[in-house]
Amino acid sequence: MQSITLTERVGRTVLRLFSAAVLAFLVAPVLIVIPLSFNESAYFSYPMSGFSTRWYAALVSSEDWRLAIVNSFVVGIASTAIATILGTAAAMGISRPSFPFRGFIMPLLISPMIIPIVVVAVSLYLVFSPLGLTNSYAGVILAHAALGTPFVVITVTATLMSFNWNLVRAAASLGAPPLETFRRVTLPLIAPGVATGAVFAFATSFDEVIVILFIGGTEQRTIPRQMWSGIRDQINPSILAMAALLTIFAIAMFLVIDWLHGRSASAKNVNE
Amino acid sequence: MPQAGRDAYRAARRSEAMRSLAFALPLLVFLVAVFLYPIGALLVRSIQSDDVAAAFPRVSAGLAGWSGAALPPPPVFEALAADMAAAQQNGTLVSAARRLNNYEPGFRSLILKTARRLPDPAAGPVEQAFLDIDRHWGETETWRFIQRASARVTPDYLLAAVDLRAGPHGLAELPPDQRIYQAAFARTFLISGSVTLICLLLGYPVAYLLATLPPRQSNRLMIFVIVPFWTSLLVRTTAWYVLLQPNGVVNALLAQAGLTTAPLALMFNRTGVLVGMTHVLLPFMILANYAVMRGISPTYQRAAVSLGAHPAVAFLRVYVPQTLPGIGTGTFLVFVLAIGYYITPALLGGGGDEMISQLIAFQMDRQLNWGLAGALSVYLVLLTLAVYFVFNHFVGVDRLRLG
Incomplete structure (x- = not known):
């Protein structure tokens, strides 16, 4: 064992204090939304003038918010389904050693993650509007599906890197048709990767506002779109109540991902 | 390895490669349709300039060989008068005027005003009528802008996006108060x-x-x-x-x-x-x-x-x-x-x-x-x-x- 010098101990303490400050900076604004959402005053001011649940009451009774919540889930689930199916299939191809033109195709597949979102939104408006896809659910869902696919491709490809292809060969040699092999051998093993990708794709859609702003109509307003106009146009503290609910939703998402990670680690053990 | 064996090996590798590509194909087609094509369409817009050529086809053709040294000849004035009347009929005048306004603030109102006041082109020489409506029609610069804007491919937007413009003496920076x-x-x-x-x-x-x-x-x-x-x-x-x-x-x-x-x-x-x-x-x-x-x-x-x-x-x-x-x-x-x-x-x-x-x-x-x-x-x-x-x-x- 090595001896710990004084400099190292001082360095370690400074590092801990610094990290504590940075972590507080990250998490405090997210958590402070929860108590502030019970503020009685309408101007987000601090110190709080009193305790009130009236912003939650406003949230529940508002037709706009209800539509926004439903829309967020409809668009999120539909676009995630498309992104997950297309992305998983693509990852199955890419992870084979025989995959051609990898250096050319890979950048295309992850481009939706990299191209600035405003450029995407303006482009989609340009092309979708003569096709009647603006102000429509179909347009928004297609756009969000495209934005979600790189996450699925990346997570599933990463899972397949540790995948033992001999299992597929074994199944085939025992007479299983390819689809059966996929369903009963491959999919159960890569499921945690697929699910992680799907969660990322859903979160992308759930959080997306700029594409909706450009190509969605009032019918397609989602939660972030409603919050955007809540800050921009009419200051309304019910957005803080919504923000508090979304923070709790994020914590739930964290727990889901954490659980999937545990599963993925045990899947790796099966593989090895 | 004998030739036949090598060919069979190569064919097998190729079909294996095609099979892996087939998995990625649906996503590639999807992304091309709803992502890459729209972005391409927007980027192409940066060099496209159809508005003026579409609204003023006759004057665009008439100015094609014009040197820009002196005012264009009378037939070009007549062509513009005919184009303006037609553009007003088919509703393309406004977009052409808007495009020209990108060069020079005030161009839009010049076009709209002229189109409104022009006498019937069949009535006789129109050159003087143009000059009476606005003195800008007597300046070669006005016509040079129209000539420039009637090209279907233009570098103007790409230049404007970095605060440059093509002037009579090559590229020039915009005046400091217009640089954004x-x-x-x-x-x-x-x-x-x-x-x-x-x-x-x-x-x-x-x-x-x-x-x-x-x-x-x-x-x-x-x-x-x-x-x-x-x-x-x-x-x-x-x-x-x-x-x-x-x-x-x-x-x-x-x-x-x-x-x-x-x-x-x-x-x-x-x-x-x-x-x-x-x-x-x-x-x-x-x-x-x-x-x-x-x-x-x-x-x-x-x-x-x-x-x-x-x-x-x-x-x-x-x-x-x-x-x-x-x-x-x-x-x-x-x-x-x-x-x-x-x-x-x-x-x-x-x-x-x-x-x-x-x-x-x-x-x-x-x-x-x-x-x-x-x-x-x-x-x-x-x-x-x-x-x-x-x-x-x-x-x-x-x-x-x-x-």
Whole structure:
């Protein structure tokens, strides 16, 4: 064992204090939304003038918010389904050693993650509007599906890197048709990767506002779109109540991902 | 190997390659249709200029061989009169006038006024009628603009997007009070660069601590990074909007601590943009560095120290170089996301903090100037691709991991 010098101990303490400050900076604004959402005053001011649940009451009774919540889930689930199916299939191809033109195709597949979102939104408006896809659910869902696919491709490809292809060969040699092999051998093993990708794709859609702003109509307003106009146009503290609910939703998402990670680690053990 | 065997082997390899490609094909087709084609269509708009050629076909043809030295001959005036009458009929006049107005403010009203007042082209010579309506028709520059605008492919938008214009004597910069975009690109670069640097300075030590703590402790601390990461961007921007306002939490706490006597201006300025963007992008930097640091064995650093290196030297010269892939990935992600930012600067920034994304949205939304929106997008996309290729060259896109 090595001896710990004084400099190292001082360095370690400074590092801990610094990290504590940075972590507080990250998490405090997210958590402070929860108590502030019970503020009685309408101007987000601090110190709080009193305790009130009236912003939650406003949230529940508002037709706009209800539509926004439903829309967020409809668009999120539909676009995630498309992104997950297309992305998983693509990852199955890419992870084979025989995959051609990898250096050319890979950048295309992850481009939706990299191209600035405003450029995407303006482009989609340009092309979708003569096709009647603006102000429509179909347009928004297609756009969000495209934005979600790189996450699925990346997570599933990463899972397949540790995948033992001999299992597929074994199944085939025992007479299983390819689809059966996929369903009963491959999919159960890569499921945690697929699910992680799907969660990322859903979160992308759930959080997306700029594409909706450009190509969605009032019918397609989602939660972030409603919050955007809540800050921009009419200051309304019910957005803080919504923000508090979304923070709790994020914590739930964290727990889901954490659980999937545990599963993925045990899947790796099966593989090895 | 005999020739037949080699051919069979090659055919088998090719069919194997085609089979793997077939898996990716549905996604490729989908992305081309709803992503790559639309972006291509927007970028092409930056060099397209159909409005004037479509509205004024006769005068476009008439000006094709015109030298620009003197006023065009009378048939060109007659052609313009005929074109204007036809364009007014089929409704293309306004878009042509708008396109010409991009060159010279006032062009739009000149066109519309002239079209309204022109006598019937069949009545006789129209040249004098044009000159009577507005003296601008007697200037060669007016006609040169029309000639320029009737070309179907134009560099004008790409030039305008960097504050240049094609004048009679080659390229010229716009007058200083009209220059917008060079400064906006510089500002976008500066804000993104500052945010990336701040994220690296704040995130690297945190990632280091998390990677060197025992797994149980680091897992517990990880929640402080992941929960903000999973929290909606709008929620976090809203939170800062509430926290940073003059009677918000931060100012209240500063006043309570006796540090300030009057509220500080923390938002609708650069401070608000930097705080908000750093908060949103910092988790990417921490996670990217943590992923690499977790795999680094402490043995090398210990070996350096046991051979007599000062711990700080061992850290800088042995540990940090091993983390370069993490630094590269984090820097790439933060910078590339930052240069496309729109929401946070729009809500927390002031008039002097507009980023390129906001100007693109403005050109499309308010001005309906697709050409300029396309041209600004061309530069923004090129900038993004350049950053991507630098990253792919030095680090490799295969290192991009999530979760």
